[in-house]
Amino acid sequence: MTETTTEVMVGSAGVINGRLQLSQGITRDISGGIGGQFTIIPTIDLSALIDPSATPEDKTRLTAEVREACTRVGFFVIKNHGIEWNIVEAAFDGIKEFFDLPMEKKMEVHQSKSDSYQGYEQPYYTNVDRLKKGGKEVAHSTT
Amino acid sequence: MPELLRRHNLWPNPKDAPIVKPALEAYRAACLDLMRKLIRIMAVAIGEKEDFFDKKITYPIAGIRALYYPPQENAGEEETGLGAHTDVQCKISVSYLRIVLISHSNDNDRPKAI
DSSP states (O other): OOOOOOOEEETTEEEETTEEEOTTSOEEEOOOSSTTOOSSOOEEEOHHHHOTTOOHHHHHHHHHHHHHHHHHTSOOEEESOOOOHHHHHHHHHHHHHHHTSOHHHHHTTBGGGOTTSBSBBOTTTOOSSSSSOOOOEEEEEOO | OOGGGOOOBOOOOTTTOSSHHHHHHHHHHHHHHHHHHHHHHHHHHTTSOTTTTGGGGSSOOOOEEEEEOOOOOOOSSOOOTTOSOOOOOSOOOOOOSOOOOOOBOSSTTOBOOO
16 A cells, blocks of 8 residues: 555544554554455355255355455345344343343443453443543343 | 353343343354354355364354443534444454444544444
8 A cells, every 4th residue: 555644533543654553552454455345235145054955056155255245345244044033033122121221220230340341331431542432331241 | 161261241130131131142142153154154265174263163252242322412522432443353243123323423424433
């Protein structure tokens, strides 16, 4: 990448002289490859992953689609992923149930009280540089 | 799973919120199952054997982050929220109930991180 002046700044991070500068002092090279050349986000059908009757050719085709999406776009939408929708809906119901709790109940399971740092984070708590607001609430679930 | 590697999540009292723990654990298990299949495809996609990542996904740090963005008044002063940062995950899958807010910063109509 040629020498450039500051191109993008978001908060205290940005792209400076062609390198991504993050607020923790981390820098990253920005790929000069084929990334970013897309106009639509690809949707990938995962049937070949889920369906026991999928042929090796189906898997090869899927692999090519995943490679294409990851190298050219960087992300993709999935369909026919095999996760039952009632599991997804129940998860959202559970999340709503949690966030609807009164603040004192949520603070009882605050992340700072967990030896694994897994718990509730109130709005404005998660913030890289402590100077800006970040208005989201977080609940973790890990094993 | 070795106890040393186990991460302990804090859950609300089931009397206050009976659904959230079983629902998120079931959702996490379903997502992890799918991601374990997908990573084998990705291994082949980068020119390796299907089992290339198997040792890395024996006890993966595979977490669900449930996010809720409460409605907010216009802050008045322009704020960027969390800000740009690098996460270390191999794969992130996003599932959303509804997009609550798409915000643009005032300058250059650039999408604003929220």
